[in-house]
Structure formats: structure tokens, C-alpha cells
Amino acid sequence: MSWMRRPAWWSVLLTVAGALLFVRLGFWQLHRADYKDGLLRRYAAAAAAPVQRFDDVVDHLSADTYPRVRVHGHYLVDRVYLLDNPMHDERGGIEVYAPFLPDGHRRLLLVDLGFLPGNGTRRRPLPPPLPVGPTTLQGLYQPSPGHGLEMGGDALARQSHWPKNTIYLDMKQVATDLQHVLFPRLLVLDPEPATAYMRRHRLDFGAMTPARHRAYAFQWFTFAFVAVVIFLVLHRKKRAPGRPRDEST
Structure with missing residues (x-):
């Protein structure tokens, strides 16, 4: 050229x-x-x-599927985790998680109860009491949201009172804190008009x-x-x- x-x-x-x-x-x-x-x-x-039985899918699950399941069992009512960082609007709020023991299993299932809106102040909302005794839950069985680098290490291990606060949901830290094996995914409950929680199925x-x-x-x-x-x-x-x-x- x-x-x-x-x-x-x-x-x-x-x-x-x-x-x-x-x-x-x-x-x-x-x-x-x-x-x-x-x-x-x-x-x-x-x-x-359609809703499936939890036991029918939990051990036969491919990585890219998100079954909607129904599971029977009971909550560990005195063990609740509050995720502080989600912001659905200017009022702030918390995402609430609780461990659940399905009938016939030894592993715990971590349940995402939903988002509890704040009131625009720094005061954290208090989650309603969990149901005691046999309970049936329904929702999507999906991977947990990713977690970032938490400065200062495991914040759950430094807390002695419940509910415990965290800014990231780290399944390994939760399992260590509960001293119990967890299912690898969590259950995100279906929306329910009567509940105080805001529930929206979303893939994060x-x-x-x-x-x-x-x-x-x-x-x-x-x-x-x-x-x-x-x-x-x-x-x-x-x-x-x-x-x-x-x-x-």
C-alpha cells in the first residue's frame, strides 16, 4: 500500500x-x-x-435447574440470620433466613423467608416469630447468592445472641455457626399475601x-x-x- x-x-x-x-x-x-x-x-x-416433593428432587438435581418444591419439617425457631445489606427502596430493611429440618433428613435446609422492609430509620425491623412445630413450606430450591470479602473474617462466630447479623450470606459460615451440615442450596419461599415479608423470586x-x-x-x-x-x-x-x-x- x-x-x-x-x-x-x-x-x-x-x-x-x-x-x-x-x-x-x-x-x-x-x-x-x-x-x-x-x-x-x-x-x-x-x-x-408444578410443585414437586423435596425428597424427589434433592438428590437428582442438575446445576441449571430450579425446582419448585414442597417440604415438611420444622424450623429451628431460635436460630435466625438477618442480612443487613439489601436495599429494596430508600427505607432499607433486612433479608431474613432461618434453618429448617426436613422430615427424614439430618441436614438442615436454610430458608429465605423474604425481605422485611424498614421504616426509614436506622432501627432494624424485628422479624415475626417463626411457627413452632410441624410446618409445610413451598418455594424455589435454588443456589445461595454469592458472597463477597467480609472484612474482619467470620462475623457470625463473634456474636453470641440471636438473631445474628451479617452483610453476606456465606453458607459455610452458617453451617459452622450452626454446627450442622446444610443442604447446598436454600429454599426461597413463594410469595404469600398474609405474610409481613416481601417475597420476589429472582436469580441474583x-x-x-x-x-x-x-x-x-x-x-x-x-x-x-x-x-x-x-x-x-x-x-x-x-x-x-x-x-x-x-x-x-
């Missing part, structure tokens, strides 16, 4: 390698977005699916939603385009300066 200088081999290699890497990362982000869109569709379908991806993955894909594709443009600009031939005009007559 007459308008380009001959590039060094290493500059061509770096540009091609960089552009291919950025494109590959972009397509990987698109793949993750499509995968999570599929999870959301299956999750939405599960919320309206944290910050990495499908839309965020697509935004990152666009970013990586832009990097690939910019890498090629920079290569072309740096290797463009400079125009020769024009010859001075002869002003003699």
Missing part, C-alpha cells in the same frame, strides 16, 4: 495478537450473556412450574447481569478496533513537504 510505511514484523504480530485477544474476549462475554439469559428464562419458568447474578456482559463485550470489540486504528495511524506515510514557490520574476 503506497500510503503505508512497511511495518516491523513485531508490530504486526502484536497488533494481530492483541486484536484477536480482544475479539475473543468480546465473544466470550456475549456467550456469558446468552448463558445467563437462558438461566433467567428457565428460572422464570420454574417459578410457575450480582453486578454481572447479561446486560453488563454485553457492555463488556462492546468494550472489548472497541479495544480491537482501536488497536487496528492505532497500527494504521502509526504506519501512515508522512506527506513530503511542498516545494517553495519561486517568487522571482
Whole structure:
């Protein structure tokens, strides 16, 4: 090409390698977005699916399924966990979790009772008492929300009074705190008009939603385009300066 200088081999290699890497990362982000869109569709379908017996699905469960189950057992009524960080609106509030022992099992099932709205003050709302004795629960059996880095280590181990407060739901910490084995997933209860809790079935991806993955894909594709443009600009031939005009007559 007459308008380009001959590039060094290493500059061509770096540009091609960089552009291919950025494109590959972009397509990987698109793949993750499509995968999570599929999870959301299956999750939405599960919320309206027929109810199954907990014992029929708990040991025969694939990673990407979210069965709606009914389970019989009883709560450990004196063991409640309050998740402090969710914000459904400007009033704040808490997400309430309680361990439940299904009939015929030795493992505990952690139950998400729902979101208890605050009143706009710093005073934490108090969860209603749990039912005592045999209880039947119904909801989605799903993975627990991810947890981040909790500064200061395990906050549950430092608390001696119930209910206990936490800013992340760490299933391993809860199992250690209860000194009991937990089922690997938790039960998110179905909405119920008569309860004080706000319940909404949702699959929590944290910050990495499908839309965020697509935004990152666009970013990586832009990097690939910019890498090629920079290569072309740096290797463009400079125009020769024009010859001075002869002003003699």
C-alpha cells in the first residue's frame, strides 16, 4: 500500500495478537450473556412450574435447574440470620433466613423467608416469630447468592445472641455457626399475601447481569478496533513537504 510505511514484523504480530485477544474476549462475554439469559428464562419458568416433593428432587438435581418444591419439617425457631445489606427502596430493611429440618433428613435446609422492609430509620425491623412445630413450606430450591470479602473474617462466630447479623450470606459460615451440615442450596419461599415479608423470586447474578456482559463485550470489540486504528495511524506515510514557490520574476 503506497500510503503505508512497511511495518516491523513485531508490530504486526502484536497488533494481530492483541486484536484477536480482544475479539475473543468480546465473544466470550456475549456467550456469558446468552448463558445467563437462558438461566433467567428457565428460572422464570420454574417459578410457575408444578410443585414437586423435596425428597424427589434433592438428590437428582442438575446445576441449571430450579425446582419448585414442597417440604415438611420444622424450623429451628431460635436460630435466625438477618442480612443487613439489601436495599429494596430508600427505607432499607433486612433479608431474613432461618434453618429448617426436613422430615427424614439430618441436614438442615436454610430458608429465605423474604425481605422485611424498614421504616426509614436506622432501627432494624424485628422479624415475626417463626411457627413452632410441624410446618409445610413451598418455594424455589435454588443456589445461595454469592458472597463477597467480609472484612474482619467470620462475623457470625463473634456474636453470641440471636438473631445474628451479617452483610453476606456465606453458607459455610452458617453451617459452622450452626454446627450442622446444610443442604447446598436454600429454599426461597413463594410469595404469600398474609405474610409481613416481601417475597420476589429472582436469580441474583450480582453486578454481572447479561446486560453488563454485553457492555463488556462492546468494550472489548472497541479495544480491537482501536488497536487496528492505532497500527494504521502509526504506519501512515508522512506527506513530503511542498516545494517553495519561486517568487522571482
